[in-house]
Amino acid sequence: MVMEDNSNRFEIAGHPIEARPLSPGLYLVATPIGNLGDITIRALETIAGCDILACEDTRVTRKLLDRFAIRKRPYAYHEHNAEKAGEKLMEALSEGKTVALVSDAGTPLVSDPGYRLAQQAIAAIDDMHVAAELVE
Helix, strand or coil, rough: CCCCCCCCCEEEEEEEEEEECCCEEEEEECCCCHHHHHHHHHHHHHHHCCCCCEEECCHHHHHHHHCCCCCCEEEECCCCCCHHHHHHHHHHHHHHEEEEEHHHHCCCCCCCCCHHHHHHHHHHHCCCCCCEECCC
C-alpha cells in the first residue's frame, strides 16, 4: 500500500498557504535545477495537494519539502523499483487518487525513470479515468 498524506499546506517566506483541490490523476511536476526558490506556486500547490508524492530520491525531495514546510512523506520511485512501485502507483490512480511525480531536478521523464509511469498511465487511460498533467 502506498502511503497517503492528507496535509495540503505549504509555506512561502513563513506565510502558510492551503493548496487548491486537485482532480484525480497523475501530475508530472517540474522542480528547479539549482535554486529551490525558483519553483512555481502551482508546483508547490500540486505537491502539497496530492494524495501521493512519488520521487526518484526521497532525500533530495525532502530538502524541497522542508524548505516549503510541506508535510508529505515521499514515496520512492526509481530505476531499481520502477516495476513494483509503478504497480502500486497505478493501483492508486485506478482508485481515483492524485499522484504527483517529481524529479530530483528539472522535468520528470527527461532523464529519470518517470517515463515508465507516464507510459503506464497513458496506456491505462482507456481502462480507467487517468488524467496526466505537466506542472511547471
